[in-house]
Amino acid sequence: MQHVTPEMQACIDQCLACYKTCASMAMNHCLELGGAHVEKQHFTLMMACAEICRTAAHFMLIGSPHHKHVCRECAEICTECAADCERIGDMDECVAACRACAESCWEMAA
Template sequence: MHQMSAEMQSCIDECLRCYQTCLGMASNHCLPAGGKHTEPEHFRLMLACAEICRTSAHFMLLGTPAHKHTCRACAEVCEACAKSCEQVGDMQDCVDQCRRCAETCRKMAG
């Protein structure tokens, strides 16, 4: 079994947290709030962000070098999601978590 670096473990943690935050907030915050919280572009982005975060964590756990690609995509989607959540407003938890995840994913993407 390959030894996982502390940096990779930290990225996995941030990705899983971001997955949980985006999916949880989409379902339990945005859906009930309605209005701009459920506009298709914003809502799709939150779901896409959750999914790429989950996939990125999965690839790192598998130990495949392809994690560089998923991490790069993940960083981009997280940044876009943070921006969208900022514009919608009242979503600071999501904004902060997406930015943290984007930062660790950029490092892992090399």
């Protein structure tokens, strides 16, 4: 069984924070503002980001050796989500959470 290192625990925490932020902002902030915030491509990306973050945390928590692959995908999706949220604007909390998670997941994927 794989031991959860301090670096892995930090990544789990970042993933869960990003999951919480993306899901909450999509379902509250974006739905309330409408317009570009609820365009299919953006909204789907936010939901995908939330789900891959939750999945990456889960893979690390259960000690799956596949967590590196999942973390790599998580980092890519978080990077894309951060850029899209920045493009749309008024989503600084999501941009910051996605960037922090991406950075942590890139380290786990290495």
